[in-house]
Amino acid sequence: MAKAKKLPSGTWRALVYDYTDEDGKRHYESFTASTKKEAELKAAEFAYTKKSKGKNAEMLFKEALDRYCELKSNVLSPSTLRGYRIMARNSYKSLLNYPLKSFTTDLVQSWINEYATDHSPKSVRNAHGLLSAVLDTFAPEINFRSTLPQQIKKDLYVPSDDDIKALLAYFSIKDKDMEIAVYLAAFGTLRRSEVCALTSDDVHDNMISINKAMVKASTGWAVKTTKTISSTRTIEMPQFVIDKLPSTGKLVNLMPDKVTTHFESALKQLDIPSFRFHDLRHYAASIMHAIGVPDQYIMQRGGWSSDRTLKAIYRGTIEEYTKKYNDVTLQHFDKMQHEMQHDS
Structure with missing residues (x-):
């Protein structure tokens, strides 16, 4: 037990060894109090707490x-x-x-x-x-509470039907791999990693099995399981899309980073506002929501495990559909006003 010593000021101080740094210097914790007993008690409490903190307390x-x-x-x-x-x-x-x-x-x-x-x-x-x-x-014995910065709401650009048509027309001439990639993302809700991992063995009639993904590892690109359990799914695609798929090998012969660069280049060529390849999933989910598809089926097709992400990100607004439903809403109120005037 550390012994307290009286200081010139009249207070008592007890020193307890804490740790030795990388230079070999020993560090001590100092405890002062108005009485010898109180200083020694503080030092003893520190020593006991330090000992009970666990075997990893000194680990950097x-x-x-x-x-x-x-x-x-x-x-x-x-x-x-x-x-x-x-x-x-x-x-x-x-x-x-x-x-x-x-x-x-x-x-x-x-x-x-x-x-x-x-x-x-x-x-x-x-x-x-x-x-x-x-x-x-x-160090599970350590407890702390943190205040994190407030999240910023993103102003996502959701591509329109015209954007998708322009991209598909462009890639149908310039890049068949990218044409297939856009179809799979915009119509099938596939992620870039899922698109790049698919092979012809995953296609059965009009059904495509999503069961793997291509991701960046420390040694390069690697194929692994899907992002989540719910991401492993089977989706049905239109026959005209199935007809465009190769009968053997990979469906898209591009690595994920090349999909991104080819996509960004096409947006510039077509003078379309910049957005990510991943935002084609925003388009797919927003279209399905706009035409009345229930959330549970959107989640199933897109491989979302909960509607939290769907509601926060993927329920974007598409300008042409916004105008359509705004017009419907305003027409309803105009009709109400007309009926009220007629009744009066």
């Missing part, structure tokens, strides 16, 4: 990050693991050399405040999620 955060990624290497998807390793290198520079025992609400909140100055709210949330997972795994 950078080591915990590496070990966490190793523990999950055969469980997480290659793209998720790659994202974690990128965050481990770039997102926690001010925290890497802290031992896990040093993590407090103040420390984490200070890091969030600094990180949020030049990163989007989504990036901050993702990095905070990994940090929390690492601490939960190696």
Whole structure:
């Protein structure tokens, strides 16, 4: 037990060994009080808490990050693991050399405040999620509460029927692989990763089995299982789309990054407002919603596990359909007003 010593000021101080840094310097925690007994009690409480914090209390955060990624290497998807390793290198520079025992609400909140100055709210949330997972795994006794930046509502551009027609006409002449890719995304709600992983063996009559995805791993592109359990699905496509598919091999002979570059190039050539290839799923979901397809069937076709994502992102508005339903609404109110005037 640490013994307290009286200071010239009349107060009592007790020192407790804390840790030895990388340079071999020993660090102590200091506890002062008006009485010898009180100072020694504070020191004893610190020593007991330090001892009970667990075997990983001295582990540096950078080591915990590496070990966490190793523990999950055969469980997480290659793209998720790659994202974690990128965050481990770039997102926690001010925290890497802290031992896990040093993590407090103040420390984490200070890091969030600094990180949020030049990163989007989504990036901050993702990095905070990994940090929390690492601490939960190696130091579950640590409790902290964080305030994260407010999410920004995105103003998504949902392509119109005319945009899709223009793209399909362009690719039908310039790039048959991209023509098929657009059909599968805009009419079938497929993700880019799913489009690039499909082969002719996945096509049975008018049905296409979505059971794998091509994602970026540390060693290059790799084919893995679909993003979620609900993403594994079978969708029915129009016969005219099925007729365009090759009878053998891959349905689209492009890697995902090439799909993106070819798509962006076509938008520029056609003078169409910029949007992502993934936004073709927005188009598909929005069209189905606009024509009255129930959410449960939209979710099933698109491979969404809940309607939260569907409602937050994929129920975009398409200008031509907005005008149509606005006209219907205004006509209804005009009719009501006419009837009211007639009755009076």
